[in-house]
Amino acid sequence: MSRIFNFSAGPATLPEAVLKQVQEDLLNWKGAGMGVMEMSHRDKEFMSIAQQAEKDLREVMGVPANYKVLFMQGGATAQFGIVPQNLLRGKTAADFVLTGDWGKKAIKEITKYGKGNVVATAEAEKFTHIPDVASWKLDPNAAYVHITTNETIHGVQFRDIPETNGVPLVADISSDFACRPMDLSKFGLVYGGAQKNIGPAGLTIVIVRDDLIGNVLPGTFGIHDYKQVADNESMLNTPATFSWYVCGLVFQWMKSEGGLAKIGERNERKAKALYDYIDSQDFYKNPVAKKDRSIMNVPFTLANPDVNDAEFLKGAKAAGLSGLKGHRAVGGMRASIYNAMPEAGVAALIDYMKEFARSKA
Numbered sequence: 001m002s003r004i005f006n007f008s009a010g011p012a013t014l015p016e017a018v019l020k021q022v023q024e025d026l027l028n029w030k031g032a033g034m035g036v037m038e039m040s041h042r043d044k045e046f047m048s049i050a051q052q053a054e055k056d057l058r059e060v061m062g063v064p065a066n067y068k069v070l071f072m073q074g075g076a077t078a079q080f081g082i083v084p085q086n087l088l089r090g091k092t093a094a095d096f097v098l099t100g101d102w103g104k105k106a107i108k109e110i111t112k113y114g115k116g117n118v119v120a121t122a123e124a125e126k127f128t129h130i131p132d133v134a135s136w137k138l139d140p141n142a143a144y145v146h147i148t149t150n151e152t153i154h155g156v157q158f159r160d161i162p163e164t165n166g167v168p169l170v171a172d173i174s175s176d177f178a179c180r181p182m183d184l185s186k187f188g189l190v191y192g193g194a195q196k197n198i199g200p201a202g203l204t205i206v207i208v209r210d211d212l213i214g215n216v217l218p219g220t221f222g223i224h225d226y227k228q229v230a231d232n233e234s235m236l237n238t239p240a241t242f243s244w245y246v247c248g249l250v251f252q253w254m255k256s257e258g259g260l261a262k263i264g265e266r267n268e269r270k271a272k273a274l275y276d277y278i279d280s281q282d283f284y285k286n287p288v289a290k291k292d293r294s295i296m297n298v299p300f301t302l303a304n305p306d307v308n309d310a311e312f313l314k315g316a317k318a319a320g321l322s323g324l325k326g327h328r329a330v331g332g333m334r335a336s337i338y339n340a341m342p343e344a345g346v347a348a349l350i351d352y353m354k355e356f357a358r359s360k361a
């Protein structure tokens with residue numbers, strides 16, 4: 001069977017070159033006589049894989065030297081609680097710019113330790129745009145300001161990094177991790193699960209400025225204390241070794257693709273092709289303000305209520321296009337077009353959308 005185009009929001013499609021390398025290494029990694037899944041995380045083979053992955057990630061994303069890269073578990077969901085445990089640092093509240101459902105979940109978790117103040121939101125408009133920075137009511141005494149750079153469900157994404165006047169900026173970057181160049185020095189901390197844009201599920205990557213760590217709330221588990229994780233090179237306990245290795249291959253693939261500048265350009269082209277098509281006709285709609293549209297997740301609905309989503313999805317599947325069902329919170333369809341989705345996949349989707357619209361005319 002040939003591979004299909006997988007538009008799933010996550011876990012999501014991976015570069016074919018990476019999967020082939022995994023296949024080649026599976027039984028016997030570089031003559032070690034065993035696969036990576038079977039290696040001790042303390043062995044020098046795995047240590048070299050882990051260190052190389054971090055080196056490549058630092059290079060690809062331009063991580064400044066005074067930032068730690070932590071390889072954790074529990075997904076972004078665990079970080080919703082771990083971030084306040086580490087970053088409240090004697091303060092009682094953080095500011096949140098709420099741009100969708102993932103941000104809501106993050107706020108829910110901070111309330112166990114402090115207060116999450118919503119300083120701006122477009123919830124009343126169903127999260128179809130990002131509130132203008134000038135309208136944000138930031139508290140200069142907040143422990144940090146939290147944003148979700150890309151709200152996966154609603155398809156809204158920050159294009160510019162907001163200025164927070166010295167208050168550390170924290171971002172959930174799960175669904176736009178390394179999708180284009182990003183100035184990490186503007187952030188105190190970013191975090192995200194690997195399974196959208198970086199690799200398989202199981203690994204959560206945290207990039208944090210080193211002056212922010214080492215002052216956790218009492219009662220915080222050691223495994224959730226960024227300082228302890230950093231001091232132990234993310235090996236306080238057994239890390240997600242296989243995911244870590246596959247992510248390492250993805251970082252190498254990113255380098256071979258010309259780095260984030262080139263990958264970002266390709267992502268912009270993919271998104272533009274899809275939005276241009278959606279905007280050129282009346283059969284499909286996307287509700288998001290043009291300036292805030294995500295280049296990673298493109299939700300769309302069928303304008304005619306008599307035409308059924310299930311029929312669209314069934315035909316898509318038959319055409320080799322999977323994972324297009326929208327999130328239950330917004331309905332309709334969603335095309336996730338992460339780094340590993342080739343331009344040919346987006347072209348095939350647009351062809352199918354045209355064909356389906358024609359068949360219903």
Ligand SMILES: *Cc1c(COP(=O)(O)O)cnc(C)c1O
Nearest residue numbers: 075076077102152172174175193
């Ligand atoms: C998927 C996603 C999450 C949840 O990630 P888990 O790894 O399942 O915990 C959180 N935030 C954003 C923006 C996401 O896209």
